[in-house]
Amino acid sequence: MIKGPKGAPDILPDKSKSIRVIIDKIIKIVENFSYEEIILPIFEHSEVFERTVGEDTDIVEKEMYTFFDKSGRKLSLRPEGTAQTVRAYLENNLKTLTQPAKFFYFGPMFRYERPQKGRFRQFFHFGIEALGDEKPELDVEVISISLQILESLGLKDLSVSLNSIGDIEERNVYKEKLKSFLRTRYSELCDDCKKRLEKNPLRVLDCKKESCINVTKDAPKIIDYLSNESKNHFEKILSMLDDLKIKYEINNRLVRGLDYYNRTVFEVFSSDLGAQNAVLGGGRYDYLSEYLGGDRVPGVGFAMGVERLIMILETKNLLPKNEKNIIFISPLSKEYFEETFKFYIYLGKSDFSVYFPYNFKNIKTSISNALKMNINYMIIYGGDELKNGFLIFKDLKKEEQQLIKIENLSNFLNNYGGF
RNA sequence: GUGGACGUAGCUCAAUUGGUUAGAGCAUCGGACUGUGGAUCCGAUGGUUGCGAGUUCGAAUCUCGUCGUCCACCCCA
Known part of the structure; x- marks a missing residue:
């Protein structure tokens, strides 16, 4: 591979x-x-x-x-x-x-x-x-x-x-000063800094080796050459x-x-x-x-x-959590699978963020899946509620649910916020 | 460019130290459970042991190469 x-x-x-x-x-x-x-x-x-x-x-x-x-x-x-x-x-x-x-x-x-x-x-x-x-x-x-x-x-x-x-001009003057200073302490510098001295003397200031830090402590400071x-x-x-x-x-x-x-x-x-x-x-x-x-x-x-x-x-545990502000659209049972699917497409087209469980088994695993996916909201489609024109809306975080009249759903969701 | 550690299933790890057909948990998928909180039970999928050579009767295990991961040097964000 x-x-x-x-x-x-x-x-x-x-x-x-x-x-x-x-x-x-x-x-x-x-x-x-x-x-x-x-x-x-x-x-x-x-x-x-x-x-x-x-x-x-x-x-x-x-x-x-x-x-x-x-x-x-x-x-x-x-x-x-x-x-x-x-x-x-x-x-x-x-x-x-x-x-x-x-x-x-x-x-x-x-x-x-x-x-x-x-x-x-x-x-x-x-x-x-x-x-x-x-x-x-x-x-x-x-x-x-x-x-x-x-x-x-x-x-x-x-x-x-x-x-x-x-x-530039000030730095060039300073570089020369620094070079001539470093030459006087050449033997104390690390091998890398010996090379840096001619090519890029400023980098010597940056060296983390103790011996070099000791040398550069006494070095001329660029502030004085500005x-x-x-x-x-x-x-x-x-x-x-x-x-x-x-x-x-x-x-x-x-x-x-x-x-x-x-x-x-x-x-x-x-x-x-x-x-x-x-x-x-x-x-x-x-x-x-x-x-x-x-x-x-x-x-x-x-x-x-x-x-x-x-x-x-x-x-520091400050990473924003990956919470999905989408609605899990679950059939109540397998007999509502197709109808729920069509409802899911409709909601997605209506500009809501939705998820559909293609592997639907039963309502229990739907809830498990939603929780596992960090999805906080669910609509359950089917049953007596549907026959009377209602959908079940669950807030999984607050652990509560309510019945919503189908024709009021858009309004309800928009007021609920976040979709 | 230099030095060190490492590489087995998607993940975490086993494999009696070179010896049969490489195993388990989790995850995934399927099934069971009348319509409600990560559950439980049953089953399945999943591997050319990173890849390629070599040593050996025999290699996940030893050697070399290569690719990748992690860490440090150097340098930078």
Whole structure:
């Protein structure tokens, strides 16, 4: 038997339903802040990611699913959503919209990695991007929304890690300073960091090895190398977060693995996720559009790992239950099977959610089946009640039932609610 | 890309350690039970032991390969 590809799990109804409920909730929140959905292709010209995420990043260097189509175009399955959102903005001239233009997206992303807890080869991102404005208020909005989402799902004890990595020139100056500092302590670094030193010195700050943490404790801090503009931007964000009573932690070791970020970067962690503990990450990317050959379009956004979110909710017992708000249409006995079936079709056509027991045996097993399926309502069709023009309506949760006149059924159900 | 654990029915697990025809519970399906709460009883379906080689008189069991799962490194959401 052929199996599904590694790291690409099937999502069955018990979980897909939870995801739907959660995503609907999240969409409601971002729509309240006037973000609109953008649906983008699953694959792009590889260049979109090479030029923005960065040639030297792990994502581009070894994790992209890249292939050539029949005309020789070099394409990649998207590993993330920000770069292509900006590409779409440029291509569709969305600067003609009132700025900032605000979008959300939800869909599968692909990275060729060894699967482990919280990490898959196909996984879902929910993200928002606000393009065309560089005011610090917009950064605050994005951070605030990310926390509101998590709180609305019942997660309380999460806080944001926040940092500013400055603009390109400042960062380049800082990189050189950092490099020369690290060279003086070269022998104390781990083997990985020795390699990182020349290629991507910022990553050394991120190393979890104790010896490296010891070294970088004394390292120059990027905050001290920010331009006045960058510093003001960052400080404005902090003071507004304070005003809004949003909790955060400044982490000057926080650097992100994608090259397009500048100034604000932030992440939200959870200890329930094992080693892959980031549930959400984002930041500002004012230069991304220029990497794609467009005009300057500042932007800020975040992406959230949907599987990781589900995992946290699962361990905290906060996953919405898969309750089916549908009506089990059961014959009273086998002699009513056909008539009940026709009644079921009629109700479904009348826009009610209905289930029909094709394997009907008797009323007792119908009730058992309904309970097993988490169905809360039942209509029983047949018997003396039917002869007198009534149907039996059961509320299985409340454990009560009542007789409804057939011609009043629609009204009754609409008033009862939820169908 | 590196390292470790694992793979028997849809699920949870057996199979006297290499020895007849691979078993059980749950689930599913069928039957019994006058028309009402996950019940009970009877019966059935379900397996090329992930797949492929090798060792052996004999392999679920040992070896190798491969696919997949889980975990960690790395990296990220």
